[in-house]
Amino acid sequence: xxxxxxxxxxxxxxxxxxxxxxxxxxxxxxxxxxxxxxxxxxxxxxxxxxxxxxxxxxxxxxxxxxxxxxxxxxxxxxxxxxxxxxxxxxxxxxxxxxxxxxxxxxxxxxxxxxxxxxxxxxxxxxxxxxxxxxxxxxxxxxxxxxxxxxxxxxxxxxxxxxxxxxxxxxxxxxxxxxxxxxxxxxxxxxxxxxxxxxxxxxxxxxxxxxxxxxxxxxxxxxxxxxxxxxxxxxxxxxxxxxxxxxxxxxxxxxxxxxxxxxxxxxxxxxxxxxxxxxxxxxxxxxxxxxxxxxxxxxxxxxxxxxxxxxxxxxx
Numbered sequence: 001x002x003x004x005x006x007x008x009x010x011x012x013x014x015x016x017x018x019x020x021x022x023x024x025x026x027x028x029x030x031x032x033x034x035x036x037x038x039x040x041x042x043x044x045x046x047x048x049x050x051x052x053x054x055x056x057x058x059x060x061x062x063x064x065x066x067x068x069x070x071x072x073x074x075x076x077x078x079x080x081x082x083x084x085x086x087x088x089x090x091x092x093x094x095x096x097x098x099x100x101x102x103x104x105x106x107x108x109x110x111x112x113x114x115x116x117x118x119x120x121x122x123x124x125x126x127x128x129x130x131x132x133x134x135x136x137x138x139x140x141x142x143x144x145x146x147x148x149x150x151x152x153x154x155x156x157x158x159x160x161x162x163x164x165x166x167x168x169x170x171x172x173x174x175x176x177x178x179x180x181x182x183x184x185x186x187x188x189x190x191x192x193x194x195x196x197x198x199x200x201x202x203x204x205x206x207x208x209x210x211x212x213x214x215x216x217x218x219x220x221x222x223x224x225x226x227x228x229x230x231x232x233x234x235x236x237x238x239x240x241x242x243x244x245x246x247x248x249x250x251x252x253x254x255x256x257x258x259x260x261x262x263x264x265x266x267x268x269x270x271x272x273x274x275x276x277x278x279x280x281x282x283x284x285x286x287x288x289x290x291x292x293x294x295x296x297x298x299x300x301x302x303x304x305x306x307x308x309x310x311x312x313x314x315x
Contacts, residue, residue, distance in 0.1 A: 004230055005029045005067035005115075007053045007100065008074030009046075010037030012182045012189075013120070013174075016223040017071060018042060024227065029065050031058050032074065036183055053096040062103035066112045069230045072100050073120045075151075082147035083273045093150035094157075101161050108165075116168045116233045118226060119158055121151045123173030123239045124214065124278040134215070134243040134281040137173070145273030155237065170229045175241030175280050179219030179300060180307035190248055191216070191301065194255045195308040203263065208270040210249035215241040215279040218300035221293045228289045241280040242293050254298065258305050 004021055008014040009030030014037065021028050022043050030042060033052040042048060051058045053074040062070065075093050076082065082089035100117070108114045125148030127135050143149045154171075161167040178191035190204075197204040217240065225240045252265055285291045295303075 001025050001027060002068040002231065003027045003029070003065065004069045004071060005031065005062060005065050006071045006073060007031045007058075007096070008037065008072075010034060010039060010041050010048065011073065012037075012179075013177055013219055013222055014073040015041035015181060016179070016219050017073065017226045018046060020223045020227045021230070022046065024231070026231075029067065031061060041181060054091065054099050059099055059103040059106060062100070063106040063110055066107055066110075067115045069116045069118065069233070070100060070104065071118045071120070071226060071230055072097065075120065076147070079125060079145045079147045079273045080271050082145050082150070086146040089146050090150055093147070094153050097154040097157050101157060101167070104161070104167060105165060114165065114167050116230075117158065117170070118229045119154060119169060119171045120226070121155055121171045121173045121237075122148055123175045123241055123280040124148075124275060126152050126173060127278070127280075129275055130277060130279070133245065133277065134241070134279040135239070136281045137237050137239055137284055144275055147273070168233060168235050170234055171237045172225060172229060173237065173239050173280065174222055175215035175217050175239070175278070177219050177222050178216055179304050182219070182304075191251060191255065191304055192308070194252055195259070195305055196312070198256060198259050198261050199308055199312040203265050204252070205268040206248055206252060206265050207268055207274065210252065210265075210267060211247050212274065213245040213247050213277045213279065215244060216246055216251065216297055216300070217242050217293055218295035218303075221295050224294075225285060225289065225291045228291050232289065234288055236284070236288060238285040238289060239280040239282050240285055240291070241282050242297075243279060243281050244297070245277065245279040246297060251301070254301055255305060258302055
């Protein structure tokens, strides 16, 4: 059993990670400011520090916890927000990493050891417009958004800490994650947005033509990848995706049909910083982490729709 601290652990992906860590018997502590996460997402008995990951108090909480592993998931996740307010995105997505790394040093200086860090990066925005499909981890890095740039800078900080202080780390570049508990009140998760608006009897607006593609991966598959990275303490950078391109139009059609609402959605303007095609190769994760996706898109969309139906009927 390991002591594992999860930043952003009350959020969409983070809470699924916490569930799987607890199921495997690990001791879990969470730092989350609940700006988008929910306390109700956490299992009973998990210690929650309601703190912004950038604050000195978060650093103190980490030092007092002395975790074996830090899973850093807390982030600003909207590409649109990153382009409209790059200062905020950088403050959260770069400043948060720096504070976590300083806290890791504090752990060692106070008589413990440097925790292993699992950093949640991006497998879409970090590569920009791709030259090859699916992209491997060696693909050129040319982010088209401040969000993608900030995640790359976070990886570079980890590289520096590894060289200078002996930190061990793993960066997981996630493709487009969807599933239960996703927040539909933003622009980072089209599956959640489509589900909720259709269940409200509204038509969502699809940005651009809808022919832009994404690599959609189910949240529980992502949580299993994080579990493997945290428990095996494998070092390196890994894509976590399906190697399958699916258009936004295809996803919308599947959700609408599954909810028995086979209607056409209106289209709006293209959003700034949005890529046209994105698909990543998870082969290295299979080889080194023993991980591969298990939930197909049709099954994952069905599970997600059921969750949103239950949530909608409970209102």
